[in-house]
Amino acid sequence: MAGESERSDAARNRELLLKAARELIEECGADGLTMDRLAERAGVGKGTVFRRFGSRAGLMMTLLSDSEAEFQGRFMFGPPPLGPGAPPRDRLVAFGAERISYVLEYGELARAADSSAYNRFDVPAAVLWHRHIEMLLRAAGVTADPWLMAMSLSSTLDPERLLYAVRVHHVAPERLAESWRELVTRVVSCPGGVADPMAHTSAGDR
Amino acid sequence: MAGESERSDAARNRELLLKAARELIEECGADGLTMDRLAERAGVGKGTVFRRFGSRAGLMMTLLSDSEAEFQGRFMFGPPPLGPGAPPRDRLVAFGAERISYVLEYGELARAADSSAYNRFDVPAAVLWHRHIEMLLRAAGVTADPWLMAMSLSSTLDPERLLYAVRVHHVAPERLAESWRELVTRVVSCPGGVADPMAHTSAGDR
């Protein structure tokens, strides 16, 4: 991005790096990818790697960006129940289920993409999910601090925890999805006064 | 195995290290404490630091252990509503509120005590909280996968997220506590009936 076009050598190196990164991950797993090895494998200097991606987490995010974009497209514009058209509760349930599959599929990568600093929650994709959940909560009539409630729900879908449950405690993925469904149901449909069946529907989605 | 006792020089060095660590944190903040500086400040070798505490996270946990033990005592044996005697729902609410205060008080430290690996969830204190929450959920009649539900609730109380909300988004601590109360209320007091008719019965599933 930046000003205008990318210089040709820069573009070439970016491709070289992405290719090398995918190979390396294929061979050694995401955890086995180090910035030094990547640079060597791609035949460029280490400085170049950081110039391109900023950090290891940035690289991982770049590698995930395609599938990430596809996921975003699906929950924002795709068919129900994930996309607009279904009741907010169902969309939330579907969102979690998809996210769980996503994390289990791209496991290590998704985890490696989470930097270990605060800004981890400020990354564009993360704020998008957060806003999405918040919007759905509002649409579902949850009036109690949707921002924080969305944060709580997001935290449940954190790759680190999800992978911990699956890999260390051998929790079945369906069980995760079911628990998410349970959680969302309770959060959405059970304010001080039982139901709030009323509709909202609408509009909020965008 | 020569008994259990600690060799005198080891004991001395442990005190030296803890003292130095507290000073360093006082002066530079938890993030400014590095193992090298700590070793130098305490006048011992680096190997000694790791021999004592195993890792940086281990050191931080040791530093927190007093207040941590005190907290554990309060929620396990102390007076209601935190301790036994109050209804489970109230105990959960109190637990979260206390934990939030705790994290805000020991902020950086609590965060630094979380190693960045999976085992972060396996640390004794963490499994204790988890079990405590799980137990309260069961006592409150939540039959749907209390283990995972406890995990979701725990994730809401994660130091990293809590501090992010407070430091980056300037969320007031009371607002955190209030949102926690809201969340717990919904999780606990939603009969499963409302939007989820059929509560699958089977209380006995485990």
Place this chain on the structure above:
DNA sequence: ATAAGATGCGGACCGTAGTCCGTTTAGCAT
């Protein structure tokens, strides 16, 4: 007191993420 063995010590060493800065090169204007 002394010797023997367990325990602890220290700091050189390693792998890693990330930075810095002198050098090279692409792209453009002439």
Place this chain on the structure above:
DNA sequence: ATGCTAAACGGACTACGGTCCGCATCTTAT
């Protein structure tokens, strides 16, 4: 072609967490 400049490059360098292992010290049995 040539020269200029901003961008990109590369790899030495730093800081950090963590490991290793030969050496020193404490403890205990004699």
